[in-house]
Amino acid sequence: MSTTDADRPVLIAGAGPVGMTTALALNARGVPATILEADSADRDRSGSRAIYVHGTTLHTLERVHPGLGENLVEEGLVWPTRRTCWRGKEVFKRTYDNPGGDGKFPHFTSVPQVRTEEFMHEALDEAGIDIHWDCAVETVESSPDGVHVETSDGQEWETPYLVGADGGGSTVRDEIGAEFEGDQSKNSFIIADVDELEDEDEQWPLERLFHYDDPDVGGRNVMLVPFTGGWRLDIQCIEDDDPDELVTDEKMREFVTAVMGEEYADNLTWVSSYKFLQVMADTFVDEHRRVLLAGEAAHLLAPFGARGMNSGIADADEAASAVAVAYRAQTDAVARDEVELYAARREKAAEYNLNAAGQALEYLQGENPATVLRKEAAASLADYFEPAGEYLDDAPYGPHDAPPIVSTGNY
Numbered sequence: 380m381s382t383t384d385a386d387r388p389v390l391i392a393g394a395g396p397v398g399m400t401t402a403l404a405l406n407a408r409g410v411p412a413t414i415l416e417a418d419s420a421d422r423d424r425s426g427s428r429a430i431y432v433h434g435t436t437l438h439t440l441e442r443v444h445p446g447l448g449e450n451l452v453e454e455g456l457v458w459p460t461r462r463t464c465w466r467g468k469e470v471f472k473r474t475y476d477n478p479g480g481d482g483k484f485p486h487f488t489s490v491p492q493v494r495t496e497e498f499m500h501e502a503l504d505e506a507g508i509d510i511h512w513d514c515a516v517e518t519v520e521s522s523p524d525g526v527h528v529e530t531s532d533g534q535e536w537e538t539p540y541l542v543g544a545d546g547g548g549s550t551v552r553d554e555i556g557a558e559f560e561g562d563q564s565k566n567s568f569i570i571a572d573v574d575e576l577e578d579e580d581e582q583w584p585l586e587r588l589f590h591y592d593d594p595d596v597g598g599r600n601v602m603l604v605p606f607t608g609g610w611r612l613d614i615q616c617i618e619d620d621d622p623d624e625l626v627t628d629e630k631m632r633e634f635v636t637a638v639m640g641e642e643y644a645d646n647l648t649w650v651s652s653y654k655f656l657q658v659m660a661d662t663f664v665d666e667h668r669r670v671l672l673a674g675e676a677a678h679l680l681a682p683f684g685a686r687g688m689n690s691g692i693a694d695a696d697e698a699a700s701a702v703a704v705a706y707r708a709q710t711d712a713v714a715r716d717e718v719e720l721y722a723a724r725r726e727k728a729a730e731y732n733l734n735a736a737g738q739a740l741e742y743l744q745g746e747n748p749a750t751v752l753r754k755e756a757a758a759s760l761a762d763y764f765e766p767a768g769e770y771l772d773d774a775p776y777g778p779h780d781a782p783p784i785v786s787t788g789n790y
């Protein structure tokens with residue numbers, strides 16, 4: 380490792396939540412970091428996307444920038460009620476007196492990703508970390524001594540390490556020759572954000588609702604999750620649905636009215652349809668162990684179980700930890716080991732998270748006859764046997780555990 384490395388900032392491609400966390404986590408470890416971002420500073424990041432922030436993620440953010448986890452807790456909400464309906468009938472409902480638990484941070488908080496990112500931008504300002512906007516990474520050339528990067532604004536950069544946090548279409552991933560492997564959900568899903576009403580007394584209750592085969596929306600599965608300022612409405616398309624036809628203003632007004640009532644029909648703020656990819660890169664690091672992939676550059680997960688941003692933030696923290704040691708290492712072998720350990724841990728975590736999100740997706744798509752039978756049996760027993768209703772309530776989100784890895788225990 381050359382002694383001049385200590386002066387050169389580590390580069391991060393992408394100012395999404397993962398890139399920003401990587402920069403903060405490097406800064407917390409005394410390593411200078413600079414972010415290169417393809418978009419312009421005045422970009423629009425509308426759409427709530429990640430709303431469910433796990434408690435472990437709050438701890439990580441607080442650790443890398445004191446106050447950041449607290450800001451999210453203050454901004455977010457912890458909904459107290461879980462409710463599930465089956466074909467028009469309630470089969471499970473539970474309200475918790477203390478849904479967040481007694482720890483310093485709640486088990487989770489529900490806050491739109493746009494707000495999370497705004498807090499991260501504030502944290503970067505406080506830490507004095509620069510984002511170079513309109514500065515897309517175009518080429519990446521790594522060698523045993525470091526990385527040469529060219530960006531769309533014509534600049535050339537030398538860095539000891541590059542973290543590729545440039546999202547699902549990652550240029551960094553392509554440049555190091557890594558490839559996504561995996562598959563795609565069969566069904567499409569429509570995801571929309573609905574604003575809260577001005578009149579607090581008229582508000583839909585703060586509950587996370589899952590409705591199987593909701594007769595009011597043509598027998599489709601519906602999920603409703605509150606976050607600060609609004610609700611996430613998720614509708615699972617059924618066979619023969621053309622999602623493009625369903626996301627029109629008129630059709631979405633009908634859906635919102637059917638699920639939440641006419642008073643919400645004008646409150647739709649964002650809608651999009653997805654087929655979810657379930658993929659991960661075949662390697663998270665380059666051959667010279669100088670480039671690390673993190674977040675959606677490394678893996679894409681169906682959102683059930685909320686593992687996307689949460690696991691990306693865990694990648695960011697662990698990438699920063701590895702790079703911080705490698706950056707100061709006195710031998711190349713130690714530096715390489717740290718980066719390889721990062722890959723080993725986070726590739727295992729991604730496999731685990733993919734499997735967990737895949738279980739949720741498989742359950743929702745209902746292709747397995749045994750699963751279909753289990754759901755039907757649980758629905759018929761739910762009136763008399765609470766665990767049957769609880770099973771229906773819990774199953775759409777997949778397993779809850781974090782990857783069983785000797786590390787911080789993060790998702």
Ligand SMILES: Cc1cc2nc3c(=O)[nH]c(=O)nc-3n(C[C@H](O)[C@H](O)[C@H](O)COP(=O)(O)OP(=O)(O)OC[C@H]3O[C@@H](n4cnc5c(N)ncnc54)[C@H](O)[C@@H]3O)c2cc1C
Nearest residue numbers: 393395397417428429430431516545546674675687688689
């Ligand atoms: C509908 C939906 C719901 C979701 N719900 C949840 C949830 O509840 N919980 C959860 O944990 N996750 C959820 N997710 C996933 C979450 O939104 C993503 O995992 C998260 O945004 C990934 O962050 P990232 O920083 O890796 O990538 P991005 O957010 O995609 O950021 C990548 C950044 O890199 C920039 N970039 C791209 N190319 C380049 C380049 N060549 N050079 C420089 N910069 C570049 C982009 O402009 C962008 O700023 C959801 C996603 C969707 C779509």
